[in-house]
Amino acid sequence: MDLADLVDPAHTALCVVECQNGVIGPESSVPAVAAAVADADLLARLGALAAVARSVGVRVVHCTFRSRADLWGGNRNSRLFAAARKSDVQQVEGTTAVEPAAELGFDVNVDVVVPRSHGLSAASGTQLIPFFRNESVASVVVVGVSLNVAIPNTVFDLVNAGFQVVVPTDGSVAADADYGHQVLEHTLAHVSTLTDVAALTGVWQR
Helix, strand or coil: CHHEEEEEEEEHHEECCCCCCHHHHHCCCCCCHHHHHHCCCCCHHHHHHHHHHCCCCCCCEEEEECCCCCCCCCCCCHHHHHHHCCCCCCCCCCHHHHCCCHHCCCCCCCEEEECCCEEEEEEEEHHHEEEEEEEECCCCEEEEEECCHHHHHHHHHHHCCEEEEEEECCCEECCCHHHHHHHHHHHHHCCCCCCCCCCCCCHCCC
């Protein structure tokens, strides 16, 4: 399918995964991911992408993670969750840790926040898929962090739900850059359309 048709603003949403202060900011619960974001200058690129998306009517949806202050109801069934529970930085609802990074230009009057409090995917067990279906979204552009876990899980869930998924190769990072490239080439390329931020913004700005 032609990229312009695939990401037509009339049926496309931009899904920004876990680009929140407590994950990718200076005080991060996952410093390796925050460092990868800084090294790749990812936030500036995603901020520009989000601005273009808003300008053409593509809804920007921030998929964040948040927990109760007492961590009740959160997962305990993996090393990842255990490490998160022990971190000095917690993604507690109502704190700045769960707010979208300032570089994304969050617009309270336009952007949508879809939080989750459990699991590994922005889509599973959240309102994301019902929202998209109610708004006749057919294609979802997925960006953010990270290619280690949340991005592949989100892509798989969206594909399983019947959506076309577009993944800009420079719109996400992994804690290890080489591993991220492998995920894109050997996994996500088989289930989604790979492009880059420049091509995507170019299509939207025509």
